[in-house]
Amino acid sequence: MTEEKKRGITVKKTENFSEWFTQICSEQGAQLVDIRYGIQGFIVHRPWAMKVLNRIYTLLEQAVEADGHEPHLFPTVILEDNLTKEAEHAGFIPDVFWVTQAGEHTLEKKWALRPTGETQIYPMYSLWIRSYNDLPYKGYQSRHTTFRHEMTTRPFLRGREFMFFETHDVFATHKEALTQIKVDMQIMDEVIRDKLKVPFIFFRRPQWDKFKGADDTYASDSLLPDGRRLQISSTHDLGHNFAEAFNITFHNKDGKEEFGWQTCFGPGIWRIMACLIGIHGDDTGLILPFDLGPQQIVIIPILKGNDTDEEVKTYCEDLKTALKQYRVIIDDSDNSPGYKYNHWEMKGVPLRIEIGSREAAQGTITLARRLGEKKTTVKQEDLNNAIITLANELDTDIGRRAEAYFKDRIKHAQTKEELIHVIKNHRGFVTVPFCTTNNEGAVCAEHIKADTGGADVCGVPLAHAQEPKKDDVCVQCGKKATVIVYCAKSV
């Protein structure tokens, strides 16, 4: 193929990830979004993206429902008084969009387009929760959120309106709230790591990097192919802060009134999608785990323009019927087979079946996997096993590849000089001994950020945290290290 005739993605992911990402999202790529809606940061999601995104939503919804959460849908707008009720949370104000007019009338009290659910959900929780019998109270909603006058917007990474998912829980005790945070971590493991094959680390954030209004913030960070950190979920330990602001109380078994202990969990649907695209995709296009494919199998008839064609077509139809437990499409468009291969590879369809006169005559099926060069031909009776095997292999391979990349992007540095050197030459996480993730550590974190050209202290992993060695000292201030923290530049 000559250079002028090359279509599809024209840059290499490893050489220019930013451009690769733009192309794969666009018309020339997998046709995921259209950014020409006309208002910056508000984009159109096209069918292929919607089907993948809906699948991610479904997996998360099933997981949180299995953990006892029930669905809600709250309105798009929030009364200003509610948005500002919790003092720290009111820090969101400079970033929200406002509705000030209703037709010709100027609103006396303006409405905010919801940035996040706390201040719209908790006034209602205050009405619904009365007694210890109502607890734990676990709700969730899947919806868009509109937020931030971002100057630089990118599909799935940064926008002014984006897809959102949030659980909001109320417990009788802080202990139960802390347990929920671990459950949230397990949900991330089950869905994001196991099903989507996207690796991440679940951190406890430093105190200076908490959600506005939280006592503690926990968050998952993944890595894009350029080594930039991307936060893909957060769980907040809200303590009593919002319960006090919104008067969420319950009567305990002794008949006394107590404030509820609250948590909220928010996997970032958009950013998870960005990771799914970025981590698995290659220079030919998207690569989707078998379960995530809007179409899992594409059947490509190879026609000769002679009397065997009818036989081939019938054979394809019969196959589709036989595979009805999967999402299968027959591409009977007029394009050449090569065109179709490329087209569906760009879309990331996990498996491809090629049927020509050979297969039709012999009663065989030729299969090709999205990631992997070899084609295999099997007999009809072996088809189901072959599909299961290939699908599993694909998932295992992309999972392994993603984990290997992720592990390779975690380095250790013992001194500040080493940290600066590693951040400069090897994008990803760097672990370093650090004084403290309490507020006193904030100054050290600021110095690290300034001297490394933007690396943040991301926190300490909630599971499998490393203990500092006896003589370890903070890379910045030289005081005794109490933690090993992860540092990374973010998107």
Added chain:
RNA sequence: GGGGUUAUGGGUUAGCUUGGCUAUACUUUUUGGUUUGGGACCAAAAGACCCCGGUUCGAAUCCGGGUAACCCCA
């Protein structure tokens, strides 16, 4: 947040410095024909100068403003 670059058919783009006649090419779509096991070919047709204002006999081209996008740095 700071700086830079750009905006031409549905998509990608030439032309802009030095204003001028029917605006370049590829792709796309439609029609007809030959094709089809890794992005086929021939012929014909369709389709564009981001918006507002200015300079000028004349603006895609120059000037001002707006809008939108991309890249680099913090």
